[in-house]
Amino acid sequence: MSFSVAEGPRLLAHLDEGPGLDRHRLANAAPGVVPLERLASAAEAADLRGRGGAGFPFAVKLRTAARRGAVVVVNLSEGEPASHKDEALAMLRPHLILDGAALAARALGTRRVHLVLPGDRPHVSERIHEAVAERRTGERLQWRTHVADEGFVSGQARAVIELMSGRANRPVTAWAPEAVSGFHGRPTLLSNAETYAQLCSIWSQGPDPATMLVTRHSETGATTVLEVELGAPWSAVLSPDELRRPVLVGGYHGVWVPAGALADRRVAAEDLAELGARLGAGVVMPLPAGVCPVDRTARIVSYLAAQSAGRCGPCRNGLPALAHAVDQVRRGIDNGERVQELCGLVSGRGACAHPDGTARLVRSLLRWFGDELHLHQRQECGHGALAPTG
Amino acid sequence: MNGPLLWFLNRGTGIVLLVVMTISVVLGVLSARARAGRGTPGFVRSLVHRNVALLAVSMLVVHVTSAVVDTYVDIRWWDALVPWGGLYQPVWLGLGALALDLLAAVTITSLLRTRLPHAAWRLVHWAGYLAWGIAVVHGIGIGTDADAQWSVALTVACVAAVVLAVGVRVTGTVRKAIRA
Amino acid sequence: MAPSRLRVDWPSCHGRGLCHELLPELISLDEWGFPIVTGEVPPALGPAARRAVAGCPRLALRLVES
Numbered sequence: 001m002s003f004s005v006a007e008g009p010r011l012l013a014h015l016d017e018g019p020g021l022d023r024h025r026l027a028n029a030a031p032g033v034v035p036l037e038r039l040a041s042a043a044e045a046a047d048l049r050g051r052g053g054a055g056f057p058f059a060v061k062l063r064t065a066a067r068r069g070a071v072v073v074v075n076l077s078e079g080e081p082a083s084h085k086d087e088a089l090a091m092l093r094p095h096l097i098l099d100g101a102a103l104a105a106r107a108l109g110t111r112r113v114h115l116v117l118p119g120d121r122p123h124v125s126e127r128i129h130e131a132v133a134e135r136r137t138g139e140r141l142q143w144r145t146h147v148a149d150e151g152f153v154s155g156q157a158r159a160v161i162e163l164m165s166g167r168a169n170r171p172v173t174a175w176a177p178e179a180v181s182g183f184h185g186r187p188t189l190l191s192n193a194e195t196y197a198q199l200c201s202i203w204s205q206g207p208d209p210a211t212m213l214v215t216r217h218s219e220t221g222a223t224t225v226l227e228v229e230l231g232a233p234w235s236a237v238l239s240p241d242e243l244r245r246p247v248l249v250g251g252y253h254g255v256w257v258p259a260g261a262l263a264d265r266r267v268a269a270e271d272l273a274e275l276g277a278r279l280g281a282g283v284v285m286p287l288p289a290g291v292c293p294v295d296r297t298a299r300i301v302s303y304l305a306a307q308s309a310g311r312c313g314p315c316r317n318g319l320p321a322l323a324h325a326v327d328q329v330r331r332g333i334d335n336g337e338r339v340q341e342l343c344g345l346v347s348g349r350g351a352c353a354h355p356d357g358t359a360r361l362v363r364s365l366l367r368w369f370g371d372e373l374h375l376h377q378r379q380e381c382g383h384g385a386l387a388p389t390g
Numbered sequence: 391m392n393g394p395l396l397w398f399l400n401r402g403t404g405i406v407l408l409v410v411m412t413i414s415v416v417l418g419v420l421s422a423r424a425r426a427g428r429g430t431p432g433f434v435r436s437l438v439h440r441n442v443a444l445l446a447v448s449m450l451v452v453h454v455t456s457a458v459v460d461t462y463v464d465i466r467w468w469d470a471l472v473p474w475g476g477l478y479q480p481v482w483l484g485l486g487a488l489a490l491d492l493l494a495a496v497t498i499t500s501l502l503r504t505r506l507p508h509a510a511w512r513l514v515h516w517a518g519y520l521a522w523g524i525a526v527v528h529g530i531g532i533g534t535d536a537d538a539q540w541s542v543a544l545t546v547a548c549v550a551a552v553v554l555a556v557g558v559r560v561t562g563t564v565r566k567a568i569r570a
Numbered sequence: 571m572a573p574s575r576l577r578v579d580w581p582s583c584h585g586r587g588l589c590h591e592l593l594p595e596l597i598s599l600d601e602w603g604f605p606i607v608t609g610e611v612p613p614a615l616g617p618a619a620r621r622a623v624a625g626c627p628r629l630a631l632r633l634v635e636s
Contacts, residue, residue: 173579175634312580312581313602317602317604349604350580351579432591433588
C-alpha cells in the first residue's frame with residue numbers, strides 16, 4: 001500500500017491482530033437484529049454524520065429509509081484519489097464495515113447488502129471478497145458486490161445507483177433523496193464505508209470518544225491514515241511546521257485554509273466553519289514548502305475538469321473554462337473576474353455537486369491568497385512557479 | 391358511391407400528402423439542430439412541424455375515406471389499417487396501411503408526449519422516417535399518375551429534400567463531435 | 571401546495587433554449603446555451619411556466635414543489 005496506517009482508539013485499534021473474522025469477533029459480537037429506533041437513537045446520540053464528504057446526520061437517513069423494500073448500500077468506491085481511509089478500513093478492518101452494514105440491514109428488515117468497490121484499487125475488492133467469504137457460514141445475509149469505474153464522480157450517490165441498475169456509472173438527476181427513492185425507486189440507505197464502521201463501533205462500544213479517519217499528506221511525501229478524536233487540536237494531526245502552512249482541508253472538493261489558521265483550532269465542524277471549510281472526507285494536505293498554492297490549485301482544477309462525467313452542459317463546458325481561467329490567473333493574465341463569473345455559472349447547475357465542489361475550491365484560492373495572486377499579476381511568484389501547468 | 395370526384399379526391403390528397411409529409415419530415419429534421427437566438431424561435435419551428443404533421447394526418451383521413459367510400463375499387467375500411475389481405479393491389483395498398491399505422495403511432499405518442507418517458511416517445515418518433523419512406527413507395531406503386539413526368543419529378547424532389555435535410559443534420563452532428 | 575419551482579434535468583438538457591424563448595422572465599441562457607433558471611415561479615407566470623415545461627423538446631424542464 002502506498003500509505004501507512006497509524007493505530008487509533010476505535011476503528012484503527014488492534015491493527016496487529018489482522019483483518020480476520022475470528023480476531024474481530026473476539027472484541028465485537030456478531031450483530032443481532034436491532035430494532036430500528038434503538039439503532040437510530042444510538043447514532044443520533046453519537047451525532048454520527050456521514051463520512052463520505054457531505055456529513056449528513058446518519059440517524060435521519062436511517063429513519064427516512066425505514067420503509068418497505070429498503071436497500072442498504074455500502075459505498076467503498078473512494079473516488080477521491082487523495083483519500084485512503086476507506087481503503088485502509090477495507091484492508092485492515094473489513095468486518096467493522098460489514099458488521100455496521102449488517103446492523104443497518106437487519107434494522108431495516110432487508111437480507112441483502114450491496115457493496116460498491118473501487119475499480120482502481122483491486123486489492124480492496126480482493127480483501128472485501130475474502131471478508132465476505134469468511135462470513136458466509138452462519139450469517140443469513142446476501143452480499144452483492146459492484147465495481148465502480150475509476151474516476152472522481154463514480155462514487156457519487158446517484159452514479160452508484162446507476163451502476164447498481166446496470167447502467168453507466170455516472171450521475172443522474174435526483175428528484176428525491178435516495179433515502180426516499182433510490183435503487184429501483186426503493187428507499188435506499190447509501191452511506192460511506194467508514195460511516196458503517198463508525199456505526200458498528202458506536203453500537204458495540206458506545207459513542208465516546210467520537211472519532212474520524214483522516215488521510216494526511218505530509219510534506220515529506222508520506223501519506224498516513226490516522227484516527228483522530230473529534231475536538232482534538234490540529235496539532236494531533238499536523239506537525240508544527242505544517243500548521244504554519246496553508247492547508248487544503250477536505251480533499252479536492254475541499255477548501256484552502258490560510259497559513260497558521262489551524263494552529264489554535266480543533267478538528268471540529270464549528271472551528272472549520274469559521275474558515276468556510278468542512279471536514280469532508282477527511283483529506284488533509286498541508287502545502288509543502290516551496291510549492292505555489294496558485295499553481296497547485298490550477299493543477300487540481302485541471303484534474304477535476306477532466307473528471308467531469310460530461311453529462312451536464314454547465315459542467316462539461318464550465319469546468320474546462322474554469323480550469324483555463326484559473327491558469328490565466330496563475331499566469332498573471334487574468335485578475336480573477338472571469339474565474340468568479342465561471343464559479344457562479346457552474347454552481348448548482350448539474351446533476352451532482354462536482355462543479356459546486358470545484359467552484360468552492362477555486363473561491364477559497366481567491367479568498368485567502370490575494371497576495372499571491374497580486375504577485376502573479378506582476379509576473380512574480382513567491383515560490384518560483386510560473387511555468388505552464390500542462 | 392361512385393364517380394370521378396372521389397377518385398380525384400383520393401389521387402389529389404395522395405399527391406399533396408406526399409408533399410405535406412415531406413415538409414413535416416424536413417422541418418422535424420432541421421429543427422432538431424437549431425439553437426435558440428438564431429432566426430425563427432425554436433418553439434415556433436416546433437409548432438409549425440407539429441401543425442404540418444397534423445395537417446398531414448387530417449389529409450390522410452380524407453385520402454383513406456375517399457378510397458374506402460368509393461365503390462369503383464374494392465377497398466374495405468380495414469384494408470386501410472391492416473397491411474395484408476387487401477383485394478385491390480394488395481402489396482401497394484398494404485404498404486399504405488403500414489405507413490398509416492406507423493403515422494398513427496407517431497401521432498398518438500406525440501399528442502401524449504408530456505405524459506410519456508422521453509426515451510419512449512423518441513423511439514417511436516423515429517418511425518416517422520419509416521412512415522414517410524413507405525408512403526413514398528406506396529405512392530409509386532399504387533399511384534394512378536405514378537408514370538407521369540410531373541409525378542416522377544415531384545417524388546424525386548421530395549426524396550431529395552429529405553436526403554438533403556438529413557445530410558445537413560448528420561454533417562452538423564459530425565462537425566460538433568469533431569469539435570468536442 | 572402547487573408545484574412552483576422550476577428544475578432542470580441536466581443530463582437531458584441539450585441547451586436548445588426553447589425554455590428561454592417561452593419564459594424569458596425566469597429563464598436566461600448562459601454563454602454555452604444552457605438555461606439559468608431563477609427557481610421560484612410567481613403565480614402569474616404559472617401558465618407560462620407550464621408551457622415552457624411542455625415546450626422543451628427533451629422534457630428536461632420540470633415544475634416541482636418548492
